[in-house]
Amino acid sequence: MNDFQKIKSVIVEDESAAREALKNYLAKYCPQIEIIGEAQNSREAIPLLHELQPQLVFLDVEMPFGNAFDVLEGCKDLHFETIFVTAFSEYSLKALNQSAAYYLLKPISIEELILAVNKVQQQLMKQELFNRNQIIVQNFRETKIEKQQVILPTVEGFEVVKMEEIVRLRGNGNFTDIHLANGTKKMVCRFLKHFDELLDFPFMRVHKSHIINLNFVKSYHKSLGGYVTLFDETEIEISVGYKEEFLRRFK
Numbered sequence: 001m002n003d004f005q006k007i008k009s010v011i012v013e014d015e016s017a018a019r020e021a022l023k024n025y026l027a028k029y030c031p032q033i034e035i036i037g038e039a040q041n042s043r044e045a046i047p048l049l050h051e052l053q054p055q056l057v058f059l060d061v062e063m064p065f066g067n068a069f070d071v072l073e074g075c076k077d078l079h080f081e082t083i084f085v086t087a088f089s090e091y092s093l094k095a096l097n098q099s100a101a102y103y104l105l106k107p108i109s110i111e112e113l114i115l116a117v118n119k120v121q122q123q124l125m126k127q128e129l130f131n132r133n134q135i136i137v138q139n140f141r142e143t144k145i146e147k148q149q150v151i152l153p154t155v156e157g158f159e160v161v162k163m164e165e166i167v168r169l170r171g172n173g174n175f176t177d178i179h180l181a182n183g184t185k186k187m188v189c190r191f192l193k194h195f196d197e198l199l200d201f202p203f204m205r206v207h208k209s210h211i212i213n214l215n216f217v218k219s220y221h222k223s224l225g226g227y228v229t230l231f232d233e234t235e236i237e238i239s240v241g242y243k244e245e246f247l248r249r250f251k
Contacts (some may be wrong), residue, residue, distance in 0.1 A: 042066035
């Protein structure tokens with residue numbers, strides 16, 4: 001890859017040892033990356049990113065003087081891809097997963113680093129001016145999951161929908177069919193298990209192939225082993241293993 005094709009990148013990480021390790025990994029395993037700047041906290045990062053305007057930022061989630069989401073909020077006028085580098089935090093990871101963000105867990109896996117960089121490179125080659133960073137910030141700030149947005153990777157590209165618009169999800173082999181309140185269906189390139197781990201109340205798995213939004217339940221029927229009717233008149237079976245939890249939600 002020629003120099004003019006390299007991805008101009010900035011590392012934002014408060015630990016000097018971690019910065020050096022990441023730079024060494026990138027130099028050895030990701031030659032398409034050119035590091036053009038470094039920052040060790042959000043105060044340094046925001047003006048530096050405005051000055052350098054990189055294509056990619058490796059962004060530590062927890063830092064002094066603010067976290068990664070503060071950095072993105074301070075750079076909402078910029079367009080760059082982000083690879084988050086984080087220690088495990090369930091809430092942060094849910095916000096990142098909902099936004100289809102790229103992230104690496106510490107300690108960094110070389111294989112995962114290469115994979116994330118390659119995905120960013122493919123995204124940059126598409127030259128789509130989509131600012132996913134702002135959805136990430138909004139999701140992190142919004143504690144009510146139904147008010148958050150989710151980026152759905154589809155065969156054609158991606159769709160952005162609000163959680164409250166999702167009526168139900170149905171497993172479809174390697175894909176998931178997501179049915180929306182307006183009657184449309186999106187085929188998403190993720191297993192149903194991905195959404196089972198991602199979505200909290202009011203979403204609930206009620207069958208090996210179905211997750212429903214409890215806000216769209218119209219009625220419950222004991223016959224035929226138990227099933228629900230949703231407001232779109234869809235009937236979904238409630239498996240035995242999920243029935244007790246489902247009924248408890250409506251007490």
